[in-house]
Structure formats: structure tokens, C-alpha cells
Amino acid sequence: MKIKHVELEKIGATVEQYPPSNLPEIAFAGRSNVGKSSLINALVGRKNIAHTSSKPGKTRTVNFYCVNQSFRFVDLPGYGYAIASKKEKAKWHQIIDTYLHHRNNLYEVVLVVDIRHEPTKQDIEMYQWILEIGFTGFVVATKLDKISRGKRQKNIGILQRTLGIDDGDLIFPFSSTSKENRDLLLEQVDHIIKYGSGFDEE
Numbered sequence: 047m048k049i050k051h052v053e054l055e056k057i058g059a060t061v062e063q064y065p066p067s068n069l070p071e072i073a074f075a076g077r078s079n080v081g082k083s084s085l086i087n088a089l090v091g092r093k094n095i096a097h098t099s100s101k102p103g104k105t106r107t108v109n110f111y112c113v114n115q116s117f118r119f120v121d122l123p124g125y126g127y128a129i130a131s132k133k134e135k136a137k138w139h140q141i142i143d144t145y146l147h148h149r150n151n152l153y154e155v156v157l158v159v160d161i162r163h164e165p166t167k168q169d170i171e172m173y174q175w176i177l178e179i180g181f182t183g184f185v186v187a188t189k190l191d192k193i194s195r196g197k198r199q200k201n202i203g204i205l206q207r208t209l210g211i212d213d214g215d216l217i218f219p220f221s222s223t224s225k226e227n228r229d230l231l232l233e234q235v236d237h238i239i240k241y242g243s244g245f246d247e248e
Contacts, residue, residue, distance in 0.1 A: 083096035
């Protein structure tokens with residue numbers, strides 16, 4: 047897949063603020079500061095189309111990026127920021143939940159985790175939801191360049207066991223810095239867009 051055009055199409059916190067449901071969407075969910083924005087930037091080949099922040103938990107909206115005028119990447123608010131108040135956490139949860147339950151053009155939800163750390167309780171809960179709703183269960187393990195090659199398989203194994211993943215091919219180790227495995231991940235994106243979602247519409 048070649049990315050020829052990308053734009054930040056919409057930013058919204060409510061259904062009324064979303065773009066029309068006329069294009070397939072692939073959403074990325076994960077903890078604050080896990081690297082979702084950097085992942086999107088790396089995939090589309092732009093440095094700052096998705097804004098990254100040094101302050102975890104800053105993003106409080108659903109950001110829609112239109113790619114090649116044919117599909118969208120969707121950046122969901124990061125969860126699990128320890129310093130955030132209960133009120134803030136509840137608001138983020140509501141924003142994420144609203145999006146996930148109101149987009150029948152949602153083809154996949156991809157869980158983004160940090161390859162250096164064992165998935166948290168919230169990661170596990172999110173992954174279980176992804177599977178229960180009928181999506182495939184793809185996981186992108188970011189910050190691959192931050193660990194040595196000798197630790198890769200061990201850390202991937204921890205992710206696989208903790209999340210209960212039977213098929214290791216569902217895990218994509220990824221580096222937004224070196225772009226390692228970018229082409230492999232874009233191939234998977236292309237396949238999802240062409241052949242449809244794991245979502246079982248009622």
C-alpha cells in the first residue's frame with residue numbers, strides 16, 4: 047500500500063462531531079503515551095499529521111485521519127493515565143465507548159501496547175472487548191527500537207501469554223523511529239480494507 051494523501055479530517059468527542067460513516071475505519075486503542083500518534087505518523091509517512099504530546103493523557107478527543115480518500119485511521123483517547131482524576135478517566139472512557147458503539151463502518155480495532163512492558167489490567171480488558179465484539183485481535187507492540195534484539199521474543203511471548211493470544215501472527219512488533227515492520231503492517235491494513243472487517247453487523 048502506498049500512502050499518497052492523508053489529512054486530519056475531523057476531531058470529535060460526540061457522535062454529532064464525527065465525519066460521515068462513508069469510509070472504512072481502523073481504530074487504534076491503547077494506554078496514554080504508548081505511541082499511537084507516532085504509530086499513525088509512521089504508517090502514513092508524515093512527521094506531524096498526528097500530534098504527539100510529552101504530557102500523557104492530553105488527548106481527549108477521537109481524531110479521524112482520512113487516508114488516500116478511501117479509509118480512515120482513528121486515534122482514540124489514551125487510557126490508564128495514573129495522575130488523571132476519576133472524573134477525567136470517566137470522561138475518556140465515555141468518549142471511547144461512544145465511538146466504539148456508534149460506528150458500523152468500523153472495520154477493526156487494533157490494540158497498541160508498549161513492547162517493553164507487560165500489558166496492564168486495562169489493556170487486557172480492552173483486548174477482551176475487541177475479541178468479544180467480533181474483531182480479529184490485532185496487536186501492535188510499539189517502541190521496538192527501545193529493546194535489544196535478544197529480548198524481542200521474550201517480550202513478545204509475555205504479551206502473547208498475558209493477553210491470551212493463540213496466534214502469534216496477530217502481534218506486530220513496530221518501531222515508529224526506524225519504521226521496522228511498517229510495510230508488513232500496511233499490508234495488513236490493505237487486506238483489512240479490501241476484505242472487510244471482523245465486525246458482525248446486526
